[in-house]
Each structure stands twice: as structure tokens, then as C-alpha cells.
Amino acid sequence: KAGVTQTPRYLIKTRGQQVTLSCSPISGHRSVSWYQQTPGQGLQFLFEYFSETQRNKGNFPGRFSGRQFSNSRSEMNVSTLELGDSALYLCASSPGGGALSYNEQFFGPGTRLTVL
Amino acid sequence: GQQVMQIPQYQHVQEGEDFTTYCNSSTTLSNIQWYKQRPGGHPVFLIQLVKSGEVKKQKRLTFQFGEAKKNSSLHITATQTTDVGTYFCAGSGLTGGGNKLTFGTGTQLKVEL
Numbered sequence: 001k002a003g004v005t006q007t008p009r010y011l012i013k014t015r016g017q018q019v020t021l022s023c024s025p026i027s028g029h030r031s032v033s034w035y036q037q038t039p040g041q042g043l044q045f046l047f048e049y050f051s052e053t054q055r056n057k058g059n060f061p062g063r064f065s066g067r068q069f070s071n072s073r074s075e076m077n078v079s080t081l082e083l084g085d086s087a088l089y090l091c092a093s094s095p096g097g098g099a100l101s102y103n104e105q106f107f108g109p110g111t112r113l114t115v116l
Numbered sequence: 117g118q119q120v121m122q123i124p125q126y127q128h129v130q131e132g133e134d135f136t137t138y139c140n141s142s143t144t145l146s147n148i149q150w151y152k153q154r155p156g157g158h159p160v161f162l163i164q165l166v167k168s169g170e171v172k173k174q175k176r177l178t179f180q181f182g183e184a185k186k187n188s189s190l191h192i193t194a195t196q197t198t199d200v201g202t203y204f205c206a207g208s209g210l211t212g213g214g215n216k217l218t219f220g221t222g223t224q225l226k227v228e229l
Contacts, residue, residue: 033215043159043204043219056216059117090158094215103215104149104161105206 001026004093004108012114018079021111025072025093031055032074033105034066037088049074050096078113086115118143120207122220130228135195137223139188139205146208148181148188149217154201162190195227 005024013019025032033056034046045058049068066076072093078085088110094103119142129135139148147166151159163172165181165188172179178191188205202224206217 031215033217035219042221043206045216045218048215050214055214058216092159092215096214104164105151105159105215105217106161107158109158 001028004091004106006089006091006108006111008111009109010112010114012116013081014116015081015083017081018077019081019113020075020077021089021091021113023074023076023091023093023108025074025091026106029093029095029106030072031094031096031103032068032072033092033094034074034076035090035092036060037090037110038086043090046076081115083115086113088112118207118209118218120205120218120220122203122205122223124223125221126224126226128226128228129195131197132194135192135199135225137190137203137205137225139190139207139220141186141207141218143186143209145185148185148208149206150179150188150190151204151206151219152201153204153222157201159204192225195225197227197229199225200227201225 007022031050033048035043037043048056052068063079068074090110092105092107122139149164150162153159163179168185169183170181176193180189202222204222205220
């Protein structure tokens with residue numbers, strides 16, 4: 001099976017712009033989660049989508065949003081970029097299962113976003 | 117909110133020495149997972165612990181989940197250069213469902229020959 005893929009791998013934007021990142025999960029996986037990784041804050045949970053619905057949400061401002069399509073592919077969008085948004089954005093997929101299931105996360109290679 | 121701390125932040129060992137990283141949560145966890153991230157790479161799942169007091173082994177790696185389900189540890193026996201990387205614990209809270217993981221701060225392991 002192919003792993004989790006993320007596009008683009010690298011991105012440079014300027015403050016105030018918006019950006020859309022894409023994630024294709026492992027075939028058959030219905031849950032997609034997004035994480036932000038920075039040297040200062042570590043790995044922080046952004047949100048999780050399951051069957052096109054946001055199932056969990058982290059503590060990020062509304063500038064960060066996401067969605068999931070019927071084929072489980074997911075996108076996340078960051079509007080009005082700030083310098084502090086520079087980070088590695090990781091997508092992770094898992095089978096999903098029922099509401100109380102906890103599954104191992106299969107991470108993609110990430111998108112390195114630099115905001116100038 | 118839930119916080120997960122790990123100690124130490126860094127560990128530098130000679131090949132063959134043992135290594136342990138500790139993970140402590142501010143709240144009781146439903147389960148805990150461990151991940152390894154190699155330099156320049158992405159986190160890779162190692163194991164999941166669910167039961168209070170659970171101990172699991174994977175070759176030279178031993179994972180423990182505390183009785184109160186608030187702490188966990190990863191112990192590597194006789195480290196090798198292939199063990200280099202950052203080890204993260206990640207916990208799920210008792211409420212809610214699905215995959216909302218709070219990652220620990222990570223322990224960066226360096227192994228010297």
C-alpha cells in the first residue's frame with residue numbers, strides 16, 4: 001500500500017497570504033489528522049476529520065481550517081499567514097473505526113511552510 | 117488543557133548503554149502511544165498501551181504504562197546507532213473519541229560509537 005502523501009513538500013509564502021495544503025491518506029483509512037511541528041512548541045494537534053466531518057479540534061485560531069472529501073483526501077487552509085505559522089505541517093491517517101477507537105497514526109512526510 | 121511532559125529533553129549515550137525516557141501527563145489518559153522521529157523524517161508509530169500497569173516489549177525496547185495511567189516510560193537496552201532520533205509519547209484523554217493525541221515534548225537521543 002502506498003503511504004500518506006502530502007503536497008506540496010515545501011512552500012514559501014509572505015505574511016498576509018493564505019495557503020492550502022493537501023493530504024492523501026493510506027487507501028482505506030477514513031481518519032485524517034493534521035499536526036503542526038515547530039522547534040519551540042513541538043507537535044501540536046490541529047484537527048481530525050473522519051468521514052468528511054471534523055471529529056476533533058485543537059487549540060488553534062480560526063485562521064486554521066480544514067476539510068475532508070468523500071475519498072478521504074483532506075486539505076488544510078491557513079488564511080492571513082503570520083511569521084509564527086512557519087512550521088512543518090504533518091498529516092496522519094488511521095483506519096478511524098468507531099467513535100471510541102484510538103488508532104495508530106501513519107504520518108506523511110509533511111509540508112515545510114516558510115512565511116516571510 | 118491536557119499537557120504531556122517528557123524527560124530528559126536530550127540524551128547522549130555511548131553505543132551499548134541503556135536509555136530511558138519518561139512521559140508524564142497532567143491528566144489521566146485513556147491510552148498512550150509512542151513514536152520515533154528520525155532526523156529529517158516524520159513520526160513513526162512504535163506501540164500503543166491501553167491498560168493500567170501494562171508492559172510491552174519489542175526486541176530491545178520496553179514500554180510501560182503507569183498504574184494511574186498518567187505516566188509512561190520507554191527503555192532501550194544496549195542502544196545502537198540506529199536508535200538515533202526523537203522519541204515522543206502521545207496520549208489520548210478520557211473524554212471524547214477518535215484520534216486527538218497530545219504529544220509529549222520529546223526526548224532526542226544521540227548515540228555515539
